[in-house]
């Protein structure tokens with residue numbers, strides 16, 4: 001499929017970084033079986049590739065959310081439409097995210113997870129758009145810092161399009177009012 005703009009991170013770069021992150025996570029969580037949690041649907045490709053580079057036992061779970069439009073954009077408050085199936089109380093939890101932008105959504109979700117009293121709670125994000133960050137988050141692993149551009153591919157969408165691109169590209173015309 002044609003890219004909607006310049007390629008920012010190639011398939012090869014993604015593969016190399018996934019290997020590095022997988023090795024780091026395997027070393028850091030050597031003495032435990034962490035629960036890796038992703039939020040549908042953007043993080044799916046990253047989760048699938050990253051976990052195949054992890055050499056220790058892990059458990060996987062997924063959350064699904066839906067947004068309340070403007071309210072979610074300014075507060076991060078979202079509705080959980082699919083909750084966890086695994087009990088995370090006392091477990092080492094690593095949230096695997098596609099991109100952190102303002103950080104509001106993730107901040108809300110981390111509070112939600114914290115209430116279940118995990119033993120530890122950290123974040124692994126593939127992309128970090130730090131220019132737009134509004135809140136501080138416990139990010140332990142970052143794949144790539146990116147410039148303040150709207151990106152698509154490798155799970156990331158623009159109105160559900162471009163998710164299955166095998167690389168990350170800049171959306172040339174920007175998201176407009178639709179971010």
Ligand code: IMP
Nearest residue numbers: 100101102103104105149150151156157
């Ligand atoms: P925030 O960190 O609460 O602002 O929201 C982050 C969410 O917005 C991500 O999980 C993505 O679903 C979406 N998002 C933010 N920036 C981008 C982008 O550049 N491309 C595609 N989706 C994005």
Ligand code: MG
Nearest residue numbers: 039042043098
């Ligand atoms: Mg997301």
